[in-house]
Amino acid sequence: MATLHYHPFCPHSRFVRLILAELSLEPDMVEEKPWERRMPLLEINPAGNLPLLVDNSGLAVPGSSVIAEYLDETHGESLGDRRFLPRDVEQRVEVRRLLDWFHVKFHAEVSDYLATEKIYKRFTPAELGGGPPDMGAIRAARTNVRYHLKYIGYLIATRNWLAGQHLTYADLAAAAHLSIVDYLGDVPWDEDETAKHWYARIKSRPSFRALLADRVLGMPPWEHYDNLDF
Amino acid sequence: MATLHYHPFCPHSRFVRLILAELSLEPDMVEEKPWERRMPLLEINPAGNLPLLVDNSGLAVPGSSVIAEYLDETHGESLGDRRFLPRDVEQRVEVRRLLDWFHVKFHAEVSDYLATEKIYKRFTPAELGGGPPDMGAIRAARTNVRYHLKYIGYLIATRNWLAGQHLTYADLAAAAHLSIVDYLGDVPWDEDETAKHWYARIKSRPSFRALLADRVLGMPPWEHYDNLDF
Structure with missing residues (x-):
């Protein structure tokens, strides 16, 4: 049996949960607290980053x-045609370019700030960096998310999905990161109807259900977080 | 004709230059200053990161x-067998794991600090963040590089190259990042003879020559930077 080590509000974990659900794979789920740097996890993955998939063979x-x-x-x-990393070389470059965009750029400018300041720091002991959120970081993230939303709208204006005519890893990555920001009510959806409709489409996929059921203890989601027709 | 947009002391650019040289590909080289955020570059690559390869077909x-x-x-x-990302699935996981290790972790903990503080800030106008180096960041990088060197020694103690029996992208990435730190004289080579011998092997490859010829204006390299038998 495969196992996924993850955190419910880690955007990278959410991306992998979406892929696994789209593939109808249901590994055992082990929730990790990234700030704990648990030793058994570090023995399997010395870098300590999440998520970590251990496949059926133990790899x-x-x-x-x-x-x-x-x-x-x-x-x-x-x-076949539903492949999330299409066969065509040019398409693969576009999907991977957008994966970098969301996993590196969007993460550094938006989702990492918000997940860290609003969620992780709430549960991290003070001696490991926990405490009240840094409002400057939150304001920066709220400013930055606006141009990312515009960029999604710009791409979707000429394409069916982010990287082209089919749903790809690019959509799953973008939606995984945005879903954290959306939980916190920090996506200004009214500023881009095109991006909003794209997100409503991807949010209504069955693969998204488990993400919409996640809750931060003592911090309910923004009212439309799990509303498919928001 | 293909074109590579790069900066001589950007470790990610150095990694790609090594791959291209190993493949005997010789694109036109266009030096970029990452801090300038040049508009024609941003039009081709909105994320603005380096390196950027434009292939023969314009992709x-x-x-x-x-x-x-x-x-x-x-x-x-x-x-064939010299492939830098081997065919075997398990091997590919190991190579990509180590690529992440050096491009993300080593970069965040060592090479980004040193390249930014010692090199980029020297040439960046003050209004864009230039100025004297932050000695705290440099000290942190110098401390962090020690366990990375140990990790390389640990891997090489049981393997011919970092990811296994053959030279792979993992070696090229590790050496690209280390070469920046080595230019600055900040690698404590005496602390790990195994890692040192691995670096001497990879440094003596013809693909490394162009990197060893790079110079920062007004800042000569550490005396053994381009010495193959250091």
């Missing part, structure tokens, strides 16, 4: 990009 | 990971 596959490539190589072919 | 491939995957998909097969 440890750490990190969202490595897992996404691994799942494409082991399951992609069987998906 | 823009941005970022070291995307370029490495692209070059594997377009040139890897022809390399």
